[in-house]
Amino acid sequence: MNWTDERVEKLKKLWSEGLSASQIAAQLGGVSRNAVIGKVHRLNLPGRAKAGGTPSAARPKRPAVATPRPSNFAARPVPARVAARPAGAIVAKEDIDADFDAQIEQLPVPANGNKVVVPMSRKLELTQLTERTCKWPIGDPLNDDFHFCGNESPDNSPYCTYHQRLAYQPSAERRRMR
């Protein structure tokens, strides 16, 4: 890949926004994080305050610790086709609701009611996802508390073992539910 003016500009922008080299490399495409870092140095762009890990300056504030609205539905992922629906658009209920309700019913409801059984999500940003992190979305993408499950997923699976079951429902199992 070539460092066109356009790409360099994007690099500068993203770097100044605090994105990591690997993230920038991913967005530019066709380059490694090393390439990005090397370019940054050659451009004499200001490096990160302190090397290693996450620059503390890049994480301005910690959201409130208390979870505002704990519920089983808080963790319900929104399928892309639903999320992409224009506000107010009419959606064919037969198309999506059936599957959804099935999923929701399948969620184990804990005796104490309030906590989702999916133990913990490592509140990962889109930025932190790797080949081995669960990419199950949690929350409303339009909300700033949106994040990903991030738990370890087997081998090359995009989801952890728990979310795998929601993502890939065996056809036999689906038939059983109809």
Place this chain on the structure above:
DNA sequence: CCCTGATTCGC
């Protein structure tokens, strides 16, 4: 082991 940026050095 996952990640981060920094540096080196052959190309």
Place this chain on the structure above:
DNA sequence: GCGAATCAGG
């Protein structure tokens, strides 16, 4: 100039 390999750190 480029970036893989390496280093150093969380």
